[in-house]
Amino acid sequence: xxxxxxxxxxxxxxxxxxxxxxxxxxxxxxxxxxxxxxxxxxxxxxxxxxxxxxxxxxxxxxxxxxxxxxxxxxxxxxxxxxxxxxxxxxxxxxxxxxxxxxxxxxxxxxxxxxxxxxxxxxxxxxxxxxxxxxxxxxxxxxxxxxxxxxxxxxxxxxxxxxxxxxxxxxxxxxxxxxxxxxxxxxxxxxxxxxxxxxxxxxxxxxxxxxxxxxxxxxxxxxxxxxxxxxxxxxxxxxxxxxxxxxxxxxxxxxxxxxxxxxxxxxxxxxxxxxxxxxxxxxxxxxxxxxxxxxxxxxxxxxxxxxxxxxxxxxxxxxxxxxxxxxxxxxxxxxxxxxxxxxxxxxxxxxxxxxxxxxxxxxxxxxxxxxxxxxxxxxxxxxxxxxxxxxxxxxxxxxxxxxxxxxxxxxxxxxxxxxxxxxxxxxxxxxxxxxxxxxxxxxxxxxxxxxxxx
Amino acid sequence: xxxxxxxxxxxxxxxxxxxxxxxxxxxxxxxxxxxxxxxxxxxxxxxxxxxxxxxxxxxxxxxxxxxxxxxxxxxxxxxxxxxxxxxxxxxxxxxxxxxxxxxxxxxxxxxxxxxxxxxxxxxxxxxxxxxxxxxxxxxxxxxxxxxxxxxxxxxxxxxxxxxxxxxxxxxxxxxxxxxxxxxxxxxxxxxxxxxxxxxxxxxxxxxxxxxxxxxxxxxxxxxxxxxxxxxxxxxxxxxxxxxxxxxxxxxxxxxxxxxxxxxxxxxxxxxxxxxxxxxxxxxxxxxxxxxxxxxxxxxxxxxxxxxxxxxxxxxxxxxxxxxxxxxxxxxxxxxxxxxxxxxxxxxxxxxxxxxxxxxxxxxxxxxxxxxxxxxxxxxxxxxxxxxxxxxxxxxxxxxxxxxxxxxxxxxxxxxxxxxxxxxxxxxxxxxxxxxxxxxxxxxxxxxxxxxxx
Numbered sequence: 001x002x003x004x005x006x007x008x009x010x011x012x013x014x015x016x017x018x019x020x021x022x023x024x025x026x027x028x029x030x031x032x033x034x035x036x037x038x039x040x041x042x043x044x045x046x047x048x049x050x051x052x053x054x055x056x057x058x059x060x061x062x063x064x065x066x067x068x069x070x071x072x073x074x075x076x077x078x079x080x081x082x083x084x085x086x087x088x089x090x091x092x093x094x095x096x097x098x099x100x101x102x103x104x105x106x107x108x109x110x111x112x113x114x115x116x117x118x119x120x121x122x123x124x125x126x127x128x129x130x131x132x133x134x135x136x137x138x139x140x141x142x143x144x145x146x147x148x149x150x151x152x153x154x155x156x157x158x159x160x161x162x163x164x165x166x167x168x169x170x171x172x173x174x175x176x177x178x179x180x181x182x183x184x185x186x187x188x189x190x191x192x193x194x195x196x197x198x199x200x201x202x203x204x205x206x207x208x209x210x211x212x213x214x215x216x217x218x219x220x221x222x223x224x225x226x227x228x229x230x231x232x233x234x235x236x237x238x239x240x241x242x243x244x245x246x247x248x249x250x251x252x253x254x255x256x257x258x259x260x261x262x263x264x265x266x267x268x269x270x271x272x273x274x275x276x277x278x279x280x281x282x283x284x285x286x287x288x289x290x291x292x293x294x295x296x297x298x299x300x301x302x303x304x305x306x307x308x309x310x311x312x313x314x315x316x317x318x319x320x321x322x323x324x325x326x327x328x329x330x331x332x333x334x335x336x337x338x339x340x341x342x343x344x345x346x347x348x349x350x351x352x353x354x355x356x357x358x359x360x361x362x363x364x365x366x367x368x369x370x371x372x373x374x375x376x377x378x379x380x381x382x383x384x385x386x387x388x389x390x391x392x393x394x395x396x397x398x399x400x401x402x403x404x405x406x407x408x409x410x411x412x413x414x415x416x417x418x419x420x421x422x423x424x425x426x427x428x429x430x431x432x433x434x435x436x437x438x439x440x441x442x443x444x445x446x447x448x449x450x451x452x453x
Numbered sequence: 454x455x456x457x458x459x460x461x462x463x464x465x466x467x468x469x470x471x472x473x474x475x476x477x478x479x480x481x482x483x484x485x486x487x488x489x490x491x492x493x494x495x496x497x498x499x500x501x502x503x504x505x506x507x508x509x510x511x512x513x514x515x516x517x518x519x520x521x522x523x524x525x526x527x528x529x530x531x532x533x534x535x536x537x538x539x540x541x542x543x544x545x546x547x548x549x550x551x552x553x554x555x556x557x558x559x560x561x562x563x564x565x566x567x568x569x570x571x572x573x574x575x576x577x578x579x580x581x582x583x584x585x586x587x588x589x590x591x592x593x594x595x596x597x598x599x600x601x602x603x604x605x606x607x608x609x610x611x612x613x614x615x616x617x618x619x620x621x622x623x624x625x626x627x628x629x630x631x632x633x634x635x636x637x638x639x640x641x642x643x644x645x646x647x648x649x650x651x652x653x654x655x656x657x658x659x660x661x662x663x664x665x666x667x668x669x670x671x672x673x674x675x676x677x678x679x680x681x682x683x684x685x686x687x688x689x690x691x692x693x694x695x696x697x698x699x700x701x702x703x704x705x706x707x708x709x710x711x712x713x714x715x716x717x718x719x720x721x722x723x724x725x726x727x728x729x730x731x732x733x734x735x736x737x738x739x740x741x742x743x744x745x746x747x748x749x750x751x752x753x754x755x756x757x758x759x760x761x762x763x764x765x766x767x768x769x770x771x772x773x774x775x776x777x778x779x780x781x782x783x784x785x786x787x788x789x790x791x792x793x794x795x796x797x798x799x800x801x802x803x804x805x806x807x808x809x810x811x812x813x814x815x816x817x818x819x820x821x822x823x824x825x826x827x828x829x830x831x832x833x834x835x836x837x838x839x840x841x842x843x844x845x846x847x848x849x850x851x852x853x854x855x856x857x858x859x860x861x862x863x864x865x866x867x868x869x870x871x872x873x874x875x876x877x878x879x880x881x882x883x884x885x886x887x888x889x890x891x892x893x894x895x896x897x898x899x900x901x902x903x904x905x906x
Contacts, residue, residue, distance in 0.1 A: 004503050004560040004782045006496065007548050012561050014568070015491035015575065022492065034840050036817045036847035038468035038865075039475065043459065043594050044497060044550075044580065045517075050457050064498075065520040067546055069584035073538045078531055085526045093520055095460050097497075107457040108465050115467070117864035119850055122468065127497065131522035141496045154850030163837070278833040329457045364489045380731040384616070387487050394489035397572055397607030411570035412491075 009132070009140030019359040024172065024347055025125055028145060031168045032123040035160055037147045040122045042104040044129075048089075048096045054103045054328065062131045065093040097129035101146045102325075102338075109150060110329040118151030125343075143343045150325055150336030155268060157337045158302045158321065159275035165306055165317060165339065166281060172346070173355040176310040178285045182292040183269045184299050184320070186252070189262015190290075193255055194234040196227060204293035215239060241290055245273060248288055268301060298322045304339060311349050316342045364414045365452055368395045369405040371421040378425045382418075382445060391452045409435055418448060462585070462593030472812040477625065477800055478578055481598060484621045488613055490576040490600045495557040497580070501542075501549045507556045507781065515584045518546040550582035554599045555778075555791070562603060563782040571604030578796075596796045603778055603789030608721060610790045611755045611774065612728035615739060618759055618770060618792065625799070626808040629763040631738045635745040636722045637752050637773070639705070642715015643743075646708055647687040649680060657746035668692060694743055698726060701741055721754060751775045757792060764802050769795045817867045818905055821848045822858040824874040831878045835871075835898060844905045862888055871901060 006012065013021060029039075051063050072092045080088055098104050101124045109116060125145045134140055147164070149157040162179055169177050187207075188200045196203070202225040206218050219232050227235075238255065241248050249266060256262030269288065276284065294303045301321030308316055319339035326334045350356055368383060370376035376399045386393040394414070396405040402419065409417050419431040432448055433440045443451065459465065466474060482492075504516050525545045533541055551557050554577045562569060578598045587593055600617070602610040615632055622630050640660070641653045649656070655678040659671050672685050680688075691708065694701050702719060709715030722741065729737065747756045754774030761769055772792035779787045803809055821836060823829035829852045839846040847867070849858040855872065862870050872884040885901055886893045896904065 004563055005500060006564070007498050007500055010496035010498055012496070012564070013492075013494045014561075014565065015493060018492040018494060021494075033815060033817075034843070034845045036845065038816055039466075039471040040468060041466045041471060041474075043463035043465070045460050045463055045582070045594060047458060047460055061522070064522070064548075066550070067518040067520050067542070069514070069517070071538045073534060073541060076534065078534065081526060081529065081531065081534065085524045088526060089520070095517075097519070108467075110457055111459070112465070112467065117861055119861075121847075129498070141498060149850070152850045156848065156850045167840075275833065278830055279837045280834040281837070362486060363491055364486075377731055380728065381733040384732045384734070387620075390487070392487045392489065394574075395609065397602070397605045397609045408570055408572075 007140070009134030009138075011139065011141075015363070016359070019362050020350070020356045021343075021347065022362065023356060024343065024350065025143075025145070027171050028168055028341055029123070029125065031164055031171060032147050034167075035121070035147075035164050037121045037123040037149075040105070040108060040124055041126060042098065042101075042108055042124070044097055044127070045095045046098050046104060046107070048094055050107055051096050051099055051103060055099055059099065063099050064097040064129045064131050065089055066095040066097070068092055068094055098126075099130060100128050101126060101144045101340075102148075105146070105148065106326045106329060106334075109334065110326050110331045113331060119149050119154075119157075120151055121147070121149045123147040137344065137348070139344070145341040145343050146338055148336050148338030150334050153335055155271045155302075156275055158268075158272045159279065161304065161319065161337065161339045162272070162276050162284075162286060163279060163281055165304075166284065168341070169306075172350060174308060174346075174349065174353070177306055177308045177316075178287050179317075180287050180289040180292045180305045180307065180315075181269065181272070182289055182303050183265035183301055184303060185261050185265025185268065185301060186256070186290065187265075187293060189256040189259035189265055190235070190238055192259035192262060194227075194231045196231055199225070199227070202227075204297075205295055207291050207293040208295040210239075210291050238290055245270070245288055248290070252290070265301075272302060294318060294320060298324070300335075302337065308349050311352055313345055313349055316345045316349065318342075359413060364392045364394050364412060366391060366393045366416045366418060366448075367405065367409040367412075367414045368393065368418045368420065369402050369409075370395065370399045371402065371419075372399050375399065375420040375422065375425050379420055382448075385445075386449065386452070389449055389453055391449070406433075406435070416452060460593070462587030462591075464592065464594075468816070469812070472815050473803070473809045474796075474800065475815065476809060477796065477803065478596075478598070480624050481621055481794055482576070482578065484617055484624060485576040485600050487620075488574075488600075488617050490574045490602075493558070493561060493575045493577055494579060495551065495554075495561055495577070497550055497582075498548045499551050499557060499560070501547055503560055504549050504552055504556060508552055512552065516552050517550040517582045517584050518542055519548040519550070521545055521547055551579075552583060553581050554579060554597045554793075555601075558599070558601065559779045559782060559787075562787065563779050563784045566784060572602050572607075572610075573604050574600070574602045576600040590797065590801070592797070598794040598796050599791055601789050601791030603787050606788055608724045608755075609728055611721075611725045612732065614757065614772065614790065614792045615725070615729050615737075616732055616734055618757075619734060619737065621794070622759075625803060627761060627799075627802065627806070630759055630761045630769075631740050632770075633740055633742040633745045633758045633760065633768075634722065634725070635742055635756050636718035636754055637756055638714050638718025638721065638754060639709070639743065640718075640746060642709040642712035642718055643688070643691055645712035645715060647680075647684045649684055652678070652680070655680075657750075658748055660744050660746040661748035663692075663744050691743055698723070698741055701743070705743070718754075725755060747771060747773060751777070753777075753788075755790065761802050764805055766798055766802055769798045769802065771795075812866060817845045817847050817865060819844060819846045819869045819871060819901075820858065820862040820865075820867045821846065821871045821873065822855050822862075823848065823852045824855065824872075825852050828852065828873040828875065828878050832873055835901075838898075839902065839905070842902055842906055844902070859886075859888070869905060 052060055076091055127141055128144050129141050165179055191200045191203050206221045210218050292305055299320035300323040303320035305315040306317035321337040323335045325336055368379045370379050379395050383393050383395045415436055417433045417435055424430045429442045431440055432443045505513055529544055580594055581597050582594050618632055644653045644656050659674045663671050752773035753776040756773035758768040759770035774790040776788045778789055821832045823832050832848050836846050836848045868889055870886045870888055877883045882895045884893055885896045
């Protein structure tokens with residue numbers, strides 16, 4: 001007999017996990033909505049040509065391809081086999097699973113450009129698939145949760161992303177976090193200032209590893225990328241620019257005095273801070289981090305990351321501004337800014353910090369336990385009335401031993417049980433048991449409703 | 454330049470559709486929860502071996518297979534190509550997209566049998582994929598929405614499914630519908646009674662087409678399946694058994710007098726009706742339909758379908774009781790009963806009948822329009838305060854022409870706009886415009902909050 005299993009890197013979510021995930025996603029969804037973001041969804045399957053070439057060579061390898069239906073080897077010749085699997089793929093596969101939400105979003109914007117009102121504020125919460133080697137915290141199928149505004153350069157969007165992050169974490173009960181912010185134009189300016197104009201990409205990729213491999217190794221990597229000793233010497237003080245904006249920005253303006261793009265980056269960053277401050281954000285946890293780089297990516301302005309401070313965990317949110325979302329699909333100059341919430345990591349943090357509320361409100365509140373067939377029938381209209389009052393109610397489907405019924409309630413974390421034996425039925429006085437405290441009361445039906453509503 | 458497109462049979466959902474879909478699914482989700490069902494989710498990708506052989510030969514063809522990652526043709530020989538594509542599939546594909554929610558649910562139950570509390574009431578709302586030829590109302594990627602109770606024979610589960618359907622349609626505003634109910638044991642009994650013991654399957658497949666092809670064609674099909682004229686003559690009166698249960702059941706008991714399984718089917722059906730009646734369902738729209746068969750399927754007891762009467766549309770819900778959900782995975786005797794809501798069809802019906810509420814509560818309520826940079830900055834803390842009151846608020850990200858800002862509000866169906874010019878700012882009296890009625894008032898900030906809360 002076949003013993004079923006799950007593909008590596010995939011997961012089932014049982015009810016207890018699902019209730020937590022629903023709470024987490026619903027909380028974020030409501031905050032997105034409060035800020036004017038509206039949902040879209042795109043299909044899991046995209047045309048392979050839409051995805052190919054968007055994620056670099058390595059990314060292309062990690063896209064799951066779907067075999068054409070029917071006789072997929074029709075037209076495949078013997079010699080095609082010898083040319084290797086990469087050349088064979090487009091012959092036997094036309095579709096693939098989405099790899100992220102950004103490329104499908106770009107495709108959606110291009111295909112619907114005439115119907116979309118810009119600025120377009122959309123959020124999207126859907127799974128993505130990557131044929132990556134699974135490891136702790138890395139899955140082949142996982143949820144992404146993105147919000148983007150496209151079609152405007154306004155720095156209010158950056159500011160609102162920072163506000164939204166604060167509101168989301170406050171709502172989730174996560175208090176000890178910091179939003180790190182930087183600007184790619186500043187990193188560009190730094191490359192200019194140390195005499196390596198145009199080397200922003202190499203600089204970002206290397207700096208991005210600072211946390212992981214340390215300063216020495218980063219400098220070593222930059223050396224192999226052609227940065228000279230004197231350039232690196234000029235870079236070092238930038239790493240050490242720490243403190244609040246009033247301390248950092250004046251020094252930075254001096255360092256970047258000759259780089260117009262660098263100065264523009266500082267202006268943008270200052271404006272974002274001003275907009276946040278004017279918005280009246282209390283308890284702001286924001287920090288300019290000149291070593292925040294976000295690696296290889298298409299960002300051109302502000303970049304963000306969120307770190308949670310009281311747990312061991314990489315960044316839980318990341319995002320930034322980009323200049324050209326849809327250029328690859330023939331629609332140039334669509335700029336925007338987005339943020340992505342790392343749902344799996346935030347879930348783990350909340351579990352570790354015990355921040356999920358009890359599941360009560362989203363599952364059964366009351367189990368009615370009947371002692372026999374008679375009381376079972378007596379209970380039927382009660383169930384209907386309780387549900388009509390909005391109380392999530394179950395009647396145990398068979399009048400089996402009460403112990404078994406209560407054990408069901410226990411496993412399902414149902415907080416109340418109503419016991420109905422012959423006496424209870426005849427007197428109209430039922431035993432309401434609080435399964436958390438163990439207390440038990442004799443109550444009329446109306447009192448049950450009143451107590452649980 | 455590449456012009457992007459969607460794979461045939463797949464869809465994007467923009468914000469307007471998504472808000473409706475969220476409303477529809479959330480309504481059903483809340484009712485599932487009220488009845489004690491809890492959510493699970495399974496991965497889109499299952500091992501191909503888990504899915505193969507569960508849906509018949511035709512179904513196997515319609516499963517989307519995922520190409521193995523990396524060098525998938527390693528080990529594939531020239532002669533494998535000649536053996537045809539079917540034999541090649543397991544060599545180059547180990548994973549596939551789920552085809553329905555039932556098989557993954559069965560797999561989940563088997564893999565978690567020791568942790569699950571039975572009876573297990575689960576719901577699952579996730580997309581499934583079928584490599585079917587797309588046509589109107591039939592997609593290659595679509596949402597399924599299932600609720601099942603497994604691990605109990607109690608007929609209360611059948612009754613509660615009928616109650617739940619009534620509650621769901623009432624909540625959605627669909628009033629003109631009928632739940633058709635039958636029992637596979639009765640169909641078995643009918644096969645017995647007409648002298649074709651064991652031919653229930655052929656009978657069901659043929660009867661299932663009654664609506665589509667008519668009585669004559671059904672009889673013709675049964676003839677080709679070996680039903681004799683005299684058997685068909687005995688079958689005919691059953692088709693014509695119409696009316697309420699008090700009329701049907703006595704006649705049916707006579708017809709099935711010699712079939713113990715048939716009589717058991719009648720008993721079950723009567724019990725379900727009794728449980729529904731005792732539960733006090735008002736305005737019940739239930740009808741015994743002896744020609745309801747649900748085609749080729751694994752049902753063994755009650756079967757259901759829901760028809761909406763005031764629109765042209767096939768059945769919008771279907772389900773039934775099964776004896777052996779998990780036998781194929783080595784866990785015998787797990788019986789259960791389930792219902793599946795046809796989300797796409799219900800969505801279309803609600804659109805046609807104009808049953809979706811306005812999207813207001815789930816999107817932006819107020820757009821603040823600033824005339825210039827000064828008033829824009831003035832508006833920032835107002836936005837924060839409005840959001841803190843739970844009012845979904847946007848500030849247009851640039852102080853561009855008011856006409857453009859209002860056109861944004863219009864496109865996004867935002868019901869209110871707050872206009873802030875220099876005078877308004879200085880006087881603390883803003884212009885609140887109702888964008889639906891066109892009315893405009895001068896209001897203080899507190900009045901805005903009060904009006905929109």
